[in-house]
Amino acid sequence: MSTVVKSKHAIENRPGWADEMAAMLEAYQQAGGEPAALQLPQVATLVVSANTVLMSHEIPGIHFQAEPLEHGVKATIQVEPNARIENPVHLCFGVIPAEGIQHILANYEIGDGAEVKFLAHCSFPNAVKVQHLMEGSIHVGKNASLTYTEEHFHGQTGGVEVLPRVRVKVDEGGRFNTTFVLTRGRIGRMVFDYEVEVAATAVVEMTTKAYGHADDEVVVKEVVHLNGEKARGLTRTRVAVRDQARSQVFTTMEGNAPGARGHMDCTEIVRDRAVAQNTPLVIVRDDQAQVTHEAAIGSVNRKELEALLARGLDEDEAVDLIIRGMIR
Amino acid sequence: MTEPILKIENLSLRREDRPILNDVNLEIYPAQVHALLGLNGSGKSSLAYTIMGCEGYTPDRGRILFEGKDITHLSITERARLGITLAWQEPARFEGIPVGKYVGLGVNPPDRERVIQALEAVALPAKVYGYRSADKTLSGGERKRVELAAVYAMRPRLAILDEPDSGIDILSLGEIANLIRRMAIEGVAVFLITHRDELVETADVVSLICAGTILFTGKPLEARRYFTSRCIPHLEALGSQPWDTSKPEVQEAFASNGLLKLVAQAAERQTGKEQSA
Ligand SMILES: Nc1ncnc2c1ncn2[C@@H]1O[C@H](COP(=O)(O)OP(=O)(O)OP(=O)(O)O)[C@@H](O)[C@H]1O
Ligand SMILES: [Mg+2]
Secondary structure (H helix, E strand, O other): OOOOOOOOOHHHHOOOHHHHHHHHHHHHHHOOOOHHHHOOOOOOEEEEEOOEEEEEEOOOOEEEEEEEEOOEEEEEEEEOOOOEOOOOEEEEEEOOOOEEEEEEEEEEEEOOOOEEEEEEEEEOOOOOEEEEEEEEEEEEOOOOEEEEEEEEEOOOOOOEEEEEEEEEEEOOOOEEEEEEEEEEOOOOEEEEEEEEEEOOOOEEEEEEEEEEOOOOEEEEEEEEEEOOOOOEEEEEEEEEEOOOOEEEEEEEEEEOOOOOEEEEEEEEEEOOOOEEEEEEEEEEOOOOOEEEEEEEEEOOOHHHHHHHHOOOOOHHHHHHHHHHHHHO | OOOOOEEEEEEEEEEOOEEEEEEEEEEEOOOOEEEEEOOOOOOHHHHHHHHHOOOOOOOOEEEEEEOOEEOOOOOHHHHHHHOEEEEOOOOOOOOOOEHHHHHHOOOOOOOHHHHHHHHHHOOOOHHHHOOOEOOOOOOHHHHHHHHHHHHHHHOOOEEEEEOOOOOOOHHHHHHHHHHHHHHHHOOOEEEEEOOOHHHHOOOOEEEEEEOOEEEEEEOHHHHHHHHHHHHHHHHHHOOOOOOOOOOHHHHHHHHHOOHHHHHHHHHHHHHHHHHHO
C-alpha cells in the first residue's frame, strides 16, 4: 500500500503509524472504499482505528473534533451553515486485530442550508470477537441536505457484533438520505437502530441492505416520526438470508401532521433454513396524513426467476443474480 | 421440405380445472415467422408458457417435440439451453440488474458487441441504457424493448415473442417488425403472438386461436379469407350486425369466441376500404 501524503496530519509522527495506516487502508478497500480518495487534498477524511484517530483532514466548511475514549473515540463532525461540500467526506472506522471493542460516539451537526455527502466504511476484516458500538446523533439543519452512505465489511468468521444506535433530527425543509450496506462477507450479529424526527417539508429516505449467511443475525429497527406538515419518509429494506441466518425487520412510520406522507418497502429473500420476519407498524395521528407499506418476504419472485431461467441460467445462478441485484 | 423445429402434438392444458388449451397441433419452422392471433383470454400466453415449460403449465395430454426430441418434461433451463426462449408479455422488473447485463444473460460466450448491437436494434442506445437497472424506473415500452433485445442477443433457435408490440408506440412498430424479420433471416424460428396488423405482415404463417383451440393455420392471406368466409357468417348468424355489444348473445360470443373481435376488426377494415374506393 502506498503511503498517504496529505497535509495537516500531526498524527503521522506517531510510531507505527504507517503500518497501522496501511492495514486500515487495506481494510478500507475490503469494505468497498477507494483508498486513492483518502489521499486527495480536497477530500475531507477521518480515519479511526480502534481508539486512535489515524488521520483527520479538514477542508473549508468542515470541522472534526475527536478525542480518544478507553475503547474508542468521541467525534464531533460539524458542517458550517450554507457550506456546499463538493466531494464526499470519507470516514473510515475499523478494528484490525481479531479481538477488540470499538465504541464510537459520533455527533453530526449539519448547519442550516449546508449540503454534504458522507461515505463511511467500517471494516473488521480479521474479527473473531469484535464489538463495534456506535452511538450517533445527527442534526440536519433547516434546508440542509445530508446524504450518508455506510458500507461494512465484517470478515469471514462471523465474529463481529455491530450495534449502531442513531438518533436523527431533520429540521424544516431538510433532507436526510442514508444507505447502509452489509452484503460482503459475514454479518455476525447486527442490531441496526435508527430513529428519525422529521419536521415540516423535510424528507427522509433510508435504505438498508444486508446479506446474512451461516448463523448471522440481522435486526433492523427503524422509526420515522413525520412530525411536520408535508414531511415525507421512505424506508427501503432489502435483506437476503441463507443457511440458518435470521433477519428481523421492524419499521415504524408515524404520520403526525397534515400532508405527511410515508412509505415502508421491505423485501426479504429467504433460502435454505433461514428465517425472515417483517413487522411494519403504521401510526397516523392526522386525518390528512397517509402512510403505506409493502412487503414481500420469502422465496424469490417466481416470475423473475422464470425470466432468468428462460435465458439458460439454472435456478441457483438465477436466485443468486436476483439477490445480488437486490442488495447491490 | 425442411423439418419443423417445433412440433406440438395433441396438446391439452387445464388450469384449476378449467380447460385452457384443447388438442393443439402446431408446427413451427426455422427461419420463419409464425404468428398466433386470438382475442384476449384465448390461450396465447398459456401456449407460450407451456412451450417454455413454466411452472403450472404442464400439459395433461400431448407432446412437445423440439428438433424431434420430446421436451415435454424438460425444465425451463434445459429448454433454454436447447435454444428456446421467450420474450414475456409483461416482463419482470429486476432491481439492481443493469440492462446491459440482462440483455447479455443468454449470450454464450459473453459478447459485449452483441449486446450493444441488440440494444441498438430496438433503438435503445447502449450508452444511455446499458447501465440503468432493468427495474421499475424503465417505462413499459422501454422494458418491452429490453426484453426483445435480450431475446435477439441470445441468438435462440426458437424465439417466442408474446405481444412484443404491446406498449410500443406506433412510430416504432416498424423497427420491431424489422427486428423480427432480421431474426428470421438469421435463421431463428419466431413464434409471434400479436394483435397488430403491422406485425402480422411480417408473418410467413398465421394460426388463429379461439378458446384454446387452433382454428386455422395457413398463409396470412388465407387467414384473412378464413375470417371473411367462416367468421363473418358466424357473426351474421347471430343477427347482431353491427355488433350490438349490449345484447347478451354478443357478449357471450365475445367471451367465448375470441375470433369475434378479430372479425370485427377485419370487417371494419373492409368497410373502410369499400368506403374509400
Ligand atoms: N391460474 C389460472 N386458473 C384458471 N384460469 C386461468 C389461469 N391462468 C389463466 N387462466 C385463463 O386462461 C385463459 C387464457 O389466458 P392467456 O393468458 O393464455 O390468454 P391470452 O390469449 O394470452 O390473452 P391476452 O391477449 O389478454 O394476453 C384465460 O381465460 C385466463 O383467464
Ligand atoms: Mg397473453
